[in-house]
Amino acid sequence: MFGRPLLRFVRKDTQINFMRGRYMGLIVSAVLSIASIILFFHPGLTLGLDFRGGIVVEAKTSGPADFAKLRSALAAQHISHASLQAFGAPDDVLIRLDAGDDQNTDAVVDTVRRAVTEAQPGTTILRADAVGASVSAELFRNGMLALGLSLAMILVYIWFRFEWEFALSAVITLVLDLTKTMGFLVITGFEFDLVMVAAILTILGYSTNDKVVVYDRVRENLRKYRTMPLIDLINLSINETLNRTLGTSSTVFLAALPLALWGGATLSGFAWTMLFGIVVGTSSSIFIAAPLLLFMGEGRLKRGAKAGPAPAQQKS
Amino acid sequence: MYYSRLKLASVLGVCLLGLLLCLPNGMRKPFPSIPWRQIHLGLDLRGGSYLLMQVDLKSLTHDRLQTLAENTRDTLLKSQLGYQNINVDADKNTVSFQPRDAAEADTDVATLDKLPRVVPNEFSVKKQDDGTIALVLSADAIKARAREAVTQSIEIVRRRIDGTGAVDPEITRQGDDRIVVELPGISDPERIKALLGTTAKMTFRLVDSNPLHATYPPPGVSLVPMANPAEGGPLPVFDHVDVDGTDLTNAGAVIDQQTGEWAVSFSFDSVGTRAFSSVTQTNVGKRFAIVLDNKVIEAPVIRTPITGGNGQITGGFDAQKATDLALMLRAGALPAPLSVVEQRSIGPSLGADSIRAGILSLGVGFLLVVVFMVLFYGRFGWYADIALLANLVLMVAILSLFEATLTLPGMAGMLLTLGMAVDANILINERIREEVARGRTPLAAMQTGFERATSTIVDSNATAFLAHVMLFVFGTGPVRGFALTITIGIATTLFTTLLLSRMLMARWYARPRPASLPV
Numbered sequence: 081m082f083g084r085p086l087l088r089f090v091r092k093d094t095q096i097n098f099m100r101g102r103y104m105g106l107i108v109s110a111v112l113s114i115a116s117i118i119l120f121f122h123p124g125l126t127l128g129l130d131f132r133g134g135i136v137v138e139a140k141t142s143g144p145a146d147f148a149k150l151r152s153a154l155a156a157q158h159i160s161h162a163s164l165q166a167f168g169a170p171d172d173v174l175i176r177l178d179a180g181d182d183q184n185t186d187a188v189v190d191t192v193r194r195a196v197t198e199a200q201p202g203t204t205i206l207r208a209d210a211v212g213a214s215v216s217a218e219l220f221r222n223g224m225l226a227l228g229l230s231l232a233m234i235l236v237y238i239w240f241r242f243e244w245e246f247a248l249s250a251v252i253t254l255v256l257d258l259t260k261t262m263g264f265l266v267i268t269g270f271e272f273d274l275v276m277v278a279a280i281l282t283i284l285g286y287s288t289n290d291k292v293v294v295y296d297r298v299r300e301n302l303r304k305y306r307t308m309p310l311i312d313l314i315n316l317s318i319n320e321t322l323n324r325t326l327g328t329s330s331t332v333f334l335a336a337l338p339l340a341l342w343g344g345a346t347l348s349g350f351a352w353t354m355l356f357g358i359v360v361g362t363s364s365s366i367f368i369a370a371p372l373l374l375f376m377g378e379g380r381l382k383r384g385a386k387a388g389p390a391p392a393q394q395k396s
Numbered sequence: 397m398y399y400s401r402l403k404l405a406s407v408l409g410v411c412l413l414g415l416l417l418c419l420p421n422g423m424r425k426p427f428p429s430i431p432w433r434q435i436h437l438g439l440d441l442r443g444g445s446y447l448l449m450q451v452d453l454k455s456l457t458h459d460r461l462q463t464l465a466e467n468t469r470d471t472l473l474k475s476q477l478g479y480q481n482i483n484v485d486a487d488k489n490t491v492s493f494q495p496r497d498a499a500e501a502d503t504d505v506a507t508l509d510k511l512p513r514v515v516p517n518e519f520s521v522k523k524q525d526d527g528t529i530a531l532v533l534s535a536d537a538i539k540a541r542a543r544e545a546v547t548q549s550i551e552i553v554r555r556r557i558d559g560t561g562a563v564d565p566e567i568t569r570q571g572d573d574r575i576v577v578e579l580p581g582i583s584d585p586e587r588i589k590a591l592l593g594t595t596a597k598m599t600f601r602l603v604d605s606n607p608l609h610a611t612y613p614p615p616g617v618s619l620v621p622m623a624n625p626a627e628g629g630p631l632p633v634f635d636h637v638d639v640d641g642t643d644l645t646n647a648g649a650v651i652d653q654q655t656g657e658w659a660v661s662f663s664f665d666s667v668g669t670r671a672f673s674s675v676t677q678t679n680v681g682k683r684f685a686i687v688l689d690n691k692v693i694e695a696p697v698i699r700t701p702i703t704g705g706n707g708q709i710t711g712g713f714d715a716q717k718a719t720d721l722a723l724m725l726r727a728g729a730l731p732a733p734l735s736v737v738e739q740r741s742i743g744p745s746l747g748a749d750s751i752r753a754g755i756l757s758l759g760v761g762f763l764l765v766v767v768f769m770v771l772f773y774g775r776f777g778w779y780a781d782i783a784l785l786a787n788l789v790l791m792v793a794i795l796s797l798f799e800a801t802l803t804l805p806g807m808a809g810m811l812l813t814l815g816m817a818v819d820a821n822i823l824i825n826e827r828i829r830e831e832v833a834r835g836r837t838p839l840a841a842m843q844t845g846f847e848r849a850t851s852t853i854v855d856s857n858a859t860a861f862l863a864h865v866m867l868f869v870f871g872t873g874p875v876r877g878f879a880l881t882i883t884i885g886i887a888t889t890l891f892t893t894l895l896l897s898r899m900l901m902a903r904w905y906a907r908p909r910p911a912s913l914p915v
Contacts, residue, residue: 084914085774092833138746186447186736190586205583206746212737215448219872226870230863237859274875275805278867282812282882285863289816289856293823296852324826327772328819331765335815338760339808344753346440347808354812 089326096322098366099315099374105367113256116263125265128273129209131223133216134178135189136209142202144170153199157191167345185210223277230281231255234288242295245381249372250291253364257287257357264356270349279350283357286332290325290365297321298373306383314370329362399899407895411786417793435795438803438877441751443744444580449592449734451549451573453542456732457533458486460541464519464531465491466635467511469615475507489538492530504529515540542573545731550575553734555727556591575734583743587720595689595733596724598641600672603683603695604632623691624712631692633685638675643668647725649718652710658718659710662725669705677701686711688721754807761811762788769818773825775914776901780821783897787817790888791881806877813885819856820893823849829915838913842905846898853894861886 129136141150147164150173154162165174175192189210197203211219231254239247261280265272297317305313333355340351420434439446461484468491472479478496485492495501501523508521508531518537524530550567553575557565566578577592579585604610604617609632613619619630647662664672676684676698685695686709693711713721765784769777791810795802828845836844861883868879 083774085772085777087771089772092829140745184735186589186739189739190589193584204743204745205741206743208583208739208741210736210739215738222870222872226866229870230866233862233866234859237862241855274871275878278805278871278875278878281863281867285860286816288859288863289819292855292859293852296855300848320830321826323829324822327822327826328816331768331818331822332812332815334764334768335761335811337764338757339811342753342756342760343808344750344804346750346804347753347757350805350808 089323090319094319094322095315096319097315098318099311099371101367102371102374106371109256109260109364109368112263113259116259116266119266120259120262123266125262125272126269128271128276129176129211129216130273131216131220132178133185133211133213134176135185135192135211136177136207137175137189137192137196137205138207139173139175139196140169140204140206141171141173141196141200143200145173146200147173149199150175150196153195154192157195159188159192159195162192185212219274223274227277227281230284234284238288238292238295241292242299243377243381245373245376246295246299249369249376250288250295252372253291253369254284254287256368257283257360257364260360261353261357264353268349268352270353275346275350276353279353279357282354283361286358287361287364290328290361291369293324294318294321294365294370295373298370302381302383310378310381311374314374318366318370325362325365329358333358399902404899404903407899410891411789411896414786414790414793417796418789421792421796433796433799435792436799436801437747437751438801438806439578439580439740439747440742440804441747441754441802442580443583443742443747444578445582445585445588445739445741447577447579447585447589447592447736448570448738449553449575449577450737451542451546451575452733452735453538453545453573454486456541456545457489457538458484459732460514460533461486461489461491464511464533468493468508468531471507471511472504475503477504477507479504489533490530492524492528494528498527501527501529546573546575548731549734552728552730553577553592556723557588559723559727560588560591562588574737581744583741585739585741587716589736589739591720591724592730592734593736594724595730596641596721596727597689597729598644598725599637599687600639600675601633601635601637601685601687602675602679603685604634605682606632620685620687620690620692623688623693631683631685631695633687633692633695638684639664639668639671641725641729643671644725647722649713649715649722650708652708655710657710658713658715659708660713660718660722660725661706661708662722663707664705666705669703672705672707673701673703676703750804754804758807758811762814765814765818769821773821773915775904776821776825776828779897779900779904780818780825780893782900783821783892784814784817786896787885787888787892788814790891791885794884794888795881800880801877802881803877805875806881809878809881810885813882813889816860817885817889817893820849820853820889821897823852824893824898825915828913832913832915838905838910841913842901850894853890857886857890 145166150164154160159177162175162177165176166172167174173196175196177188177192189208193205193208197205231251234254235247235251238250258280261283265276270276294317297320298314301313301317308316336351336354336358340348340355343351417433420432425432465482465484469479469482477500480494480496482491482493495504505521505523508529513519515537517534519531519533521529521531546569550569554565554567557567557577557579562579562582564580566576568576570576579588582588604613609617613632616635617632618635620633621630622628643664644662645665647660650659650661651657652659680698680701682698683695684698686693693709762784766781769780771777773780788810791813824845827849828841831841831844832838864879864882864886868876868883871879
């Protein structure tokens with residue numbers, strides 16, 4: 081166990097012609113992203129409590145939940161438009177209510193709590209949340225601001241470290257990744273809330289990281305092989321970094337997997353989205369970011385030492 | 397490739413220090429005098445309630461305008477200047493009136509300009525185009541008053557919550573007009589909300605005995621509803637406050653000796669005592685209303701002058717209500733009403749489940765990554781695993797040092813950091829492999845591997861760092877915990893991979909000087 085590695089993903093002299101599939105990759109990606117955008121507008125994301133406002137009460141009833149009884153208990157308190165839903169075990173109930181124009185969501189949540197415990201004595205309230213309409217609008221604005229600013233800062237950073245062709249193709253790829261993640265959220269019905277914004281930002285960070293590694297190698301090879309056609313050079317760079325790309329995505333995947341399986345209601349949606357994002361982010365580095373760089377950089381990217389003014393290049 | 401003993405010792409020292417800093421989380425404080433910092437569990441892990449409360453600043457301005465209108469009326473009357481239609485406009489923050497005679501307008505302005513101001517330049521007095529005279533509150537004064545009101549509210553909220561015996565409450569300001577109240581262990585915050593939702597402004601005012609005024613109150617008299625509607629309709633009460641609740645020094649819940657009902661007894665300070673005795677001396681036989689938040693609790697008839705500065709309120713209370721009212725009177729009145737705009741309560745059982753789920757995921761995830769690294773990278777994989785363990789220790793150490801709050805998303809952040817942390821090791825190892833494949837000697841391969849990988853490692857971590865700083869700045873609640881752990885995790889990752897695991901590899905190489913590397 082102390083000695084040499086037992087496994088590896090690909091042999092060291094692997095030469096897969098990834099760029100042969102460049103049109104295919106872009107077309108598949110475009111189709112998936114367009115489908116995701118359509119899904120985004122119709123039926124649209126399921127907004128979580130953070131962004132929608134309203135109340136959520138999670139209760140564990142004594143014995144199996146009696147939905148008819150709970151419903152009539154709520155109706156007696158003039159709460160008629162609540163949605164009751166079983167989740168997990170038969171004694172787990174989830175009660176939701178939209179904020180609407182009602183300003184006193186916090187008073188409503190107390191009423192619901194009381195109605196439920198009175199209807200089925202011995203019920204424990206696991207969670208009772210209320211978010212007012214003004215706060216949810218604010219949380220949404222802040223979430224989107226964080227997302228937008230992160231994208232912008234990633235763009236600026238790559239711009240500084242690489243040439244603009246790299247930065248632009250990376251950000252286009254990131255936007256495509258983002259749309260697919262949205263599509264994933266619509267299809268799975270995972271709630272879009274602040275925790276999900278955190279997941280998306282982590283995916284963006286991870287995906288950028290992956291692209292930076294491939295681009296780093298492209299830049300290095302541009303200086304090393306002055307005459308190699310760009311398409312072969314990008315292929316070479318992807319193949320050289322393939323073991324690392326697969327290795328790192330595997331470890332992040334392995335780290336997030338237990339969270340998806342046992343993380344509980346709060347985190348499993350977050351973790352599944354992360355897992356999806358890792359797969360998308362890894363494949364997009366190879367099939368989207370690289371071809372985009374090829375199209376944008378053909379005949380334009382600087383080669384060799386004579387045309388390498390960027391001080392960053394001396395370091396690597 | 398060469399690391400001096402000093403460098404080696406300092407890196408190991410940092411790791412040991414980290415281990416030491418982790419200790420407080422797992423054991424009790426052995427001696428009372430040593431610093432003992434530990435990670436706090438977030439409300440989602442230990443159960444409890446989070447309340448985001450908004451201070452109603454509009455009502456604050458409105459209150460001040462009302463007082464200003466009253467002062468205007470009194471001053472003009474005293475100076476024998478006539479006026480019509482005193483009007484409070486809360487949207488424009490003005491009090492305006494029509495002077496009796498346009499010729500008197502300048503005298504009106506000069507007189508009113510001498511009214512006392514709470515802060516310099518609080519308001520200005522102006523003649524307006526339509527002939528009215530307006531007192532306009534300045535924006536700065538409103539802002540200053542709001543800031544002061546929030547600070548004051550926090551103090552009073554703290555006193556009220558402390559009075560309930562809640563353990564470790566956290567009360568903090570958020571933004572300009574919000575207060576965050578965190579109550580560990582209290583998963584049903586209804587009583588606390590009731591306590592905080594009452595401003596508890598108490599005033600003692602005379603009741604207008606003219607029966608006609610009960611239906612058509614003249615200026616200076618308002619109809620105030622009874623707290624208990626069963627006791628009758630609204631009472632005409634003079635706006636003038638004879639004694640203010642702020643002059644109370646103490647209050648307590650007691651059982652009334654004669655009726656056996658719960659009551660709240662109170663005592664005044666010297667100012668209150670003097671005011672109370674002078675009012676009760678000159679108004680024997682009249683009704684004296686005790687008004688709490690614009691509702692009459694009771695309005696007893698003054699039978700004899702009360703000069704001792706003590707009194708009792710009986711308003712049909714039960715034990716809880718009497719205790720809470722006494723608590724609020726002791727803690728003082730809130731300057732403005734507070735409303736709950738966000739509430740999250742988590743029961744203790746859910747919190748315990750979350751801790752279990754988090755620790756299980758963290759353990760399994762850590763193990764999977766460790767095994768992966770050994771299978772794919774052999775000896776250098778073990779070194780990466782040691783660095784990973786050090787990484788976890790340092791993360792916990794820094795979180796303890798900051799006495800940070802660990803939330804469930806924070807645990808997820810730790811786990812993801814561990815997944816990402818080995819990236820740096822993978823980059824180094826793959827690079828060394830390539831260099832070996834190109835036919836370099838082991839020493840040269842390791843050296844180039846370290847060098848080339850470093851810039852990539854810094855680049856990739858910098859982007860992740862930027863994304864999570866944004867999340868920390870704009871996120872709220874548990875998401876901030878997530879961003880914080882990842883940001884700390886990036887720093888510890890750079891330390892453990894660029895220093896520790898590299899050092900381990902270099903030290904190993906220095907001993908056997910192997911002819912080939914285990915890559």
